[in-house]
Amino acid sequence: MLFDAASPDLSISTPSLAPGPAPLSPPAEAVRAARALAPRLFAQAAATDAEATFPGQEFAWLRAAGLLTAPLAPALGGAGLGAPAATEALLDVLRHVGRGNLAVGRLYEGHVNALLLIQLYGHAAQLQGWAADAAAGRLFGVWNTEDPAQGVRLEPLPGGRYRLFGAKTFASGAGYVHRPLVTGALAEGHGWQMFVLPADAQAPALDRSFWRPLGMRATASYRADLTGLEIGPADLLGPPNAYYRQPWFGGGASRFAAVQMGGAEAVFDETRRFLQRLGRTDDPYQRQRLGQMALLRESGRQWLRGAAARAALPADAAAGPQPAAAAYAGLVRTAIEQIGLAMLPLAERCVGARGLLQPEPFERLHRDLTHYLRQPAPDAVLADVGRFVLDGHDF
Template sequence: MLDPEVVLTADTLKELDRHAVEVFRTRAAAHEESGSLPLENLKEIHARGLLHATVSRENGGLDGSLKGSDPALFLQLLRTICHGDASTGHCFQVHNHAFWLLENLATPDQVERFVRPLASRFSLLATVGSEPDRVDMYKFSTKARRADGGWRVTGVKNFATNAPAADLVIAFAAIDGVDDYFQNHLMLLIEPDMAGVTIEDDWYRPNGMRAARSSVIRLDDVFVPDLHILGQPGDYPRGRWQGRMHLGFAANYLGTSEGLFDWYVDYARARNKGANPLTQLRVGEMRIALDAARALFTQAIAAWGSGDVVAAELASMSAKSAAAHAAFEVVQKVVHGAGATAQFDAHPLGRFVRDLQTHVIHAGHDRTAQILGQAALGEVFDSTLQR
């Protein structure tokens, strides 16, 4: 296991890259077919000491969040994992975003009850705000009513990635009777065995990202004690936490696209297409798109050290959409260049395409571009929004 006191080295990252491509990518077909969480992959990441990347060293992690001692660490690990399998990457991403949120807002009692025990072993966390038919990122139909010693919560959440195997789920709700989300946004620490909690997994049948199991969670008058309330009402929107998540998606889109590009280059060489001028042209065009996306990604990470949070959020949104557009370009060019045989299940091309097409539309890139335009034009904007 990697010593938490040791800074992530180039050799560690290189070895993870090799393992992701040779092992995670090979397993991905079976995970996709069964629709099961890639727990074996995540346990191997944990065995390398890399799973709890955003947790502080004090509490057993690598301190690799955007606000940590190595702001690029978690994102570069995520990008590398996605060279092999985007679903494993997304599970890793959601887990680390949840742990980052949990540790930063936890009380001392919650650190002892949740953070340190979960960071000391293999564990899996989830965060879920999404709801069926939700129209606003910060407004929820799931309602919490004050009760003696805690809250009574009723509602339905969906797209809860990692939930089938999660030790802890951070679920968002609204305080009943309070309209302003800066005052009513509540974060609940849900344990799967709480009375009234039902996790339903059968509904999740997407075109791609099938191993990133994302459940429906039903909360039927669940009692959530005060120890299981994270932060104060409104802390999530006030703390602009959603804006910190943009680069996680950028890392996934970029890493998966790089994995597809590298696979295609090897495939073309193996079929003696390297001397073909059209192949050379398309590979060069993809290289340009990926180089541009990588540059924006690196620039956006650095922007978080400037102290200007809004500027960092805008840079992250730009990087996220650039990675998404690069992904679509790489998919189109590889599909046309690889030919019909590459579409067979013996090759990972079909899965790469399904995963990218499914995951890249998770963010609303038209909305992102509009927000960037609003900022440039001096109009009112919210750079924390995903959609």
């Protein structure tokens, strides 16, 4: 059953601004809302840590906080987080959501990704319609991973329509996302076409047995079979092969890295809380480990600031490939993966076996972060960075 967009209004409360200071900009307001929401997401995370669940309540909170529309331009009712100048704010929002719950962060990052691509390639009528969907609480996502046996293809029908065949795997939010952005192969080798599937009207067949993960259980990343569904010209987004254009394809890695960094920060936060609660703050070895974890945390935050400065993606689809931006995003992705992998064993040593027992959150955090850090082709990404610098380029 699709997530009910008419969920109760559970708006988070924020203090009113005192007279005098200038009001926060919309991107800064979005960051403040995400920061305030993170503890609430964290407190709820254990309740949805199961393969047969979806964080619907959490997305009601995101909607009430204005975060479902925040990636949209102000003219479309959003906070403008998709603008290049707002990249740091966007990454901070994603980091805070990931700090609250990595599964929610993964799903929210897919929602953001879809809305950014829609604004990059959509025409006016599409922008208005899909922005209205986001405002109504409908969720977006990106389904790109092909089923190895039968990937998605589009077969032409009269009137510019297409019948779909094939399936996607790792289709995050399947059964709950109303507007997944999907890639499919056009006939006769004409390339890959993006389209936004109205999944509440054209529901794919889901294989839930596909999703038996180590972590990120609540992302509902099922196998989605689109065979027999039909789409029309208004559902097509951009020209063929637009999805893979650089720097947007590789440069988007900074966004999921920001969510991962939020998960690493949650590990730090909970390790500190655990040691403080048990009165183990005077142990010199615990202090040394926390110092190392603080170094890792600050390093990750600096990498995200670097991404905002060096890997901000242009909002104009006619912009050139900008290889430096894509290469720097590859560095950010790699650095934050290493930070997460270094943070986990330090936390394990700090909390010991006692800390890995429920209801402590470390076992879940370990599973979720370990699983989410496994993004595709990490070695190829770093090799591309090496090729970039060996060719005499720099950032």
